[in-house]
Amino acid sequence: MMQLLILFATFFKIGLFTFGGGYAMIPLIDHxxxxxxxxxxxxxxxxxxxxxxxxxxxAVNISTFIGMKTAGLLGAVVSTLGVVLPSxxxxxxxxxxxxxxxxxxxxxxxxxxxxxxxxxxIASAAYSLAATVFLGxxxxxxxxxxxxxxxxxAGLLICVAAGFLYFKKKLHPIALIGACAALGVVVFGGADxxxxxx
Amino acid sequence: MNxxxxxxxxxxxxxxFLKIGAFTFGGGYAMIPLIHRxxxxNKSWITDEExxxxxxxxxxxxxxxAVNSATFVGFRVAGFWGAVAATAGVVLPAFVIICxxxxxxxxxxxxxxxxYAFEGIRAGVIVLIAGAVVKxxxxxxxxxxxxxxxxxxxxxxxxTGISAIWLLITGFGIGVLVKAASVWRAKRGGEDTEx
Numbered sequence: 001m002m003q004l005l006i007l008f009a010t011f012f013k014i015g016l017f018t019f020g021g022g023y024a025m026i027p028l029i030d031h032x033x034x035x036x037x038x039x040x041x042x043x044x045x046x047x048x049x050x051x052x053x054x055x056x057x058x059a060v061n062i063s064t065f066i067g068m069k070t071a072g073l074l075g076a077v078v079s080t081l082g083v084v085l086p087s088x089x090x091x092x093x094x095x096x097x098x099x100x101x102x103x104x105x106x107x108x109x110x111x112x113x114x115x116x117x118x119x120x121x122i123a124s125a126a127y128s129l130a131a132t133v134f135l136g137x138x139x140x141x142x143x144x145x146x147x148x149x150x151x152x153x154a155g156l157l158i159c160v161a162a163g164f165l166y167f168k169k170k171l172h173p174i175a176l177i178g179a180c181a182a183l184g185v186v187v188f189g190g191a192d193x194x195x196x197x198x
Numbered sequence: 199m200n201x202x203x204x205x206x207x208x209x210x211x212x213x214x215f216l217k218i219g220a221f222t223f224g225g226g227y228a229m230i231p232l233i234h235r236x237x238x239x240n241k242s243w244i245t246d247e248e249x250x251x252x253x254x255x256x257x258x259x260x261x262x263x264a265v266n267s268a269t270f271v272g273f274r275v276a277g278f279w280g281a282v283a284a285t286a287g288v289v290l291p292a293f294v295i296i297c298x299x300x301x302x303x304x305x306x307x308x309x310x311x312x313x314y315a316f317e318g319i320r321a322g323v324i325v326l327i328a329g330a331v332v333k334x335x336x337x338x339x340x341x342x343x344x345x346x347x348x349x350x351x352x353x354x355x356x357x358t359g360i361s362a363i364w365l366l367i368t369g370f371g372i373g374v375l376v377k378a379a380s381v382w383r384a385k386r387g388g389e390d391t392e393x
Contacts, residue, residue, distance in 0.1 A: 122330055125327065
C-alpha cells in the first residue's frame with residue numbers, strides 16, 4: 001500500500017513539473033527514479049529507446065513500465081494515473097476558467113524562461129547519460145584501476161556514426177535505433193567473438 | 199435525444215483518441231496532424247483557430263503534450279466526460295503495450311544478441327537526446343541572458359543535487375522579473391519623453 005502511494009506521489013510530482021513533454025522529463029525521472037533504486041541509469045537509457053519505438057507519450061510509457069516493475073499491474077495503474085492527473089486537472093481548469101491565460105505578458109515571459117531552463121536540464125541529462133554509457137556506471141562511486149581501460153571506445157565510435165546518420169542523413173529516430181542495434185551486434189558481438197573484450 | 203447524441207460523441211471521442219494514441223510514435227507533435235484530420239476535417243467538432251489555441255495552451259501547461267491536447271479537445275467537444283474519454287483513449291494503447299512488454303523485457307535482454315544490440319542502442323539514444331537539445335535551442339530565443347541561463351542551469355543540474363523543480367520555478371520567476379523590468383523601463387522612458 002505504502003509502495004503504491006509513493007509511486008502515485010512520485011509520478012504526480014513528475015507530471016506536475018514536466019514542461020515541454022517528452023525528453024523534458026528525463027532529468028526529473030532520473031533524479032526521482034534512480035534515487036529510489038527503481039531503475040539504473042543504464043536501464044533508463046534502454047527504456048528511452050524502447051519508448052521511442054512504441055506508440056504513446058514517453059511519460060505514459062515510463063510511468064507504466066516503472067509501476068509494473070515495482071508493484072505489478074496495480075502499480076502501473078497508479079503510476080500512470082499519477083503522471084496524467086496533474087495535466088488533466090490543470091487543463092480542465094484552464095479550459096473552464098482561464099481561456100487565454102498564456103497570453104498574459106508576465107506569464108508568457110515566465111513560460112519562455114522556463115523553456116530555456118528545460119533545455120539546460122535536457123542537456124544535463126544527455127551529459128550524465130553519456131558519462132554513464134561511455135565511462136561506466138561505477139565511475140561516480142570512485143573506483144581504482146586505470147581510467148582509460150574503463151572507457152567504452154566502441155560505444156563512442158557508434159555514437160559518432162549515429163550522430164552522422166541523425167544530423168547529416170536525417171534518419172528517422174526509429175530507423176536510427178535500428179541502425180545502432182545492428183552496429184551494436186556487429187561491433188560488440190564481433191569483438192566478443194574474436195575475444196577482444198572491449 | 200440530446201443525451202443520446204452526447205453519449206455517442208463521448209464514445210466516438212474515446213475511439214478516435216484510441217486510434218491516435220495507438221499510432222503516434224515519438225510523442226506530442228506527431229499527434230497534432232492526426233487530431234486535426236479527425237476533429238477538424240472529418241467531424242468538424244472544433245475549428246482551425248481552436249486547434250491553434252489548444253496547441254498554445256498545451257505547450258504552456260505542465261504534462262505531456264498528447265495528454266494535454268486530448269483533455270482539452272475532449273472538454274471542448276463534450277464537457278467533463280468528453281475530457282475523460284479522450285484522455286483515457288490517448289493513454290490506453292501505450293499503457294497496454296508497455297504492460298505486456300514489461301513482462302518480457304528482462305528475459306529478452308538476457309539474450310546475448312539483444313544485449314549487444316542494446317550496447318549500440320545506448321550510444322544512439324544519447325544522439326537522440328542531444329538532437330532534442332539542438333532542436334529546442336534553435337526554436338528558442340537567442341539573447342545573451344537566455345543563453346547564460348541555459349548554461350547556468352546545465353552546470354547546476356549536472357554538478358549539484360538541486361532538484362529540477364526548483365530550477366524550473368526559479369526560471370519562471372526570472373522570466374516574470376525580466377518582463378516586469380522591461381515594462382517598468384518602458385513606462386519610465388515614456389514619462390521621460392513626455393517630461
